[in-house]
Amino acid sequence: MITWGTTMSTLTSQQKSDYERDGFILVEDAVPPNVLSHLQSVTRDLVEQSRSVTQNNDVYDLDKGHSKDNPRINRIKTPHNVHAAYKEYLRSDALLELVQPLLGEHIRMNNSKLNTKAAQGGAPVEWHQDWSFYPHTNDDLLAIGIMLSDIGEEDGPLQMIPGSHKEPILSHFNDGVFCGAINPNDPAARLKDAVSITGKAGSLSIHHVRTTHGSAPNLGNNPRLLLLYELAAADAWPIGGALSVFVGMSQQELWDYFNDNMVCGVQSVTPRLRDVPVLMPLPPPKDASSIFQTQSSGGAKSAFATS
Numbered sequence: 001m002i003t004w005g006t007t008m009s010t011l012t013s014q015q016k017s018d019y020e021r022d023g024f025i026l027v028e029d030a031v032p033p034n035v036l037s038h039l040q041s042v043t044r045d046l047v048e049q050s051r052s053v054t055q056n057n058d059v060y061d062l063d064k065g066h067s068k069d070n071p072r073i074n075r076i077k078t079p080h081n082v083h084a085a086y087k088e089y090l091r092s093d094a095l096l097e098l099v100q101p102l103l104g105e106h107i108r109m110n111n112s113k114l115n116t117k118a119a120q121g122g123a124p125v126e127w128h129q130d131w132s133f134y135p136h137t138n139d140d141l142l143a144i145g146i147m148l149s150d151i152g153e154e155d156g157p158l159q160m161i162p163g164s165h166k167e168p169i170l171s172h173f174n175d176g177v178f179c180g181a182i183n184p185n186d187p188a189a190r191l192k193d194a195v196s197i198t199g200k201a202g203s204l205s206i207h208h209v210r211t212t213h214g215s216a217p218n219l220g221n222n223p224r225l226l227l228l229y230e231l232a233a234a235d236a237w238p239i240g241g242a243l244s245v246f247v248g249m250s251q252q253e254l255w256d257y258f259n260d261n262m263v264c265g266v267q268s269v270t271p272r273l274r275d276v277p278v279l280m281p282l283p284p285p286k287d288a289s290s291i292f293q294t295q296s297s298g299g300a301k302s303a304f305a306t307s
Contacts, residue, residue, distance in 0.1 A: 023163060024211055025205065043148055046082065047073060048071070103233045106234035107263040109262075117156050119222050119223055129212050132169060146204045147199055155220040160205075160211055178284055178298060181301070182212065236271070
């Protein structure tokens with residue numbers, strides 16, 4: 001039996017101040033060892049199960065060269081729907097005590113993903129702001145990145161641009177189509193200011209929804225395993241047309257979906273409106289099934305292209 005509620009650390013006033021200033025923080029040794037071991041085991045099993053998969057599906061986004069003998073995965077999609085362990089950890093005190101100081105007592109999960117960047121060339125994620133994919137009525141949203149493996153510079157770590165969460169939303173379009181990536185030649189992106197987020201397994205990062213970030217290919221010898229939760233204050237409501245998951249839902253289905261995804265507290269029926277910059281992610285690219293496909297089919301210009 002896994003004990004999920006063991007609190008390793010709480011967010012300090014300095015960490016909260018750093019988050020507000022920079023738009024991201026790193027919290028070392030945040031995951032209880034028994035929880036980390038369990039999540040790693042579950043993830044290894046899912047990677048093993050991918051050996052029988054030959055094309056992208058609702059669970060896996062496959063990397064180039066994936067095969068039965070050499071499983072290479074970009075992502076395990078919505079892992080909280082694939083295995084209960086990911087959902088249970090999200091709702092544990094060990095994690096909530098780190099995010100409630102930033103989002104309040106009422107928090108909803110928008111999405112989860114597990115980027116399993118394969119060794120020796122695993123796909124990069126081009127520079128982007130999460131906000132460009134799913135604008136809301138206010139920007140009290142963030143993403144938590146839990147390191148399930150040691151992540152060094154050679155492993156394609158997340159890279160952040162300090163202070164970018166307070167700057168304008170940059171264009172994520174190519175030839176008039178949403179491509180989910182910033183043109184790396186745009187001087188406003190300030191890519192020269194990038195900070196790498198590295199650490200031992202069990203550490204985690206938290207970044208604001210408007211913080212510019214990306215990651216290079218994994219040139220290390222092991223997969224880079226990063227579990228990501230995208231969370232929102234419960235009074236942040238998605239702006240219609242931004243999230244395709246809601247297309248075709250009835251009012252009851254939408255309400256049920258919101259409540260099913262509550263992490264703590266209750267879902268607000270009073271959206272909090274703030275004057276935040278918004279560019280709708282429309283028209284969409286040919287394939288928007290994941291950020292990898294959005295950036296590829298949308299013709300995003302790569303900042304990580306190799307000769």
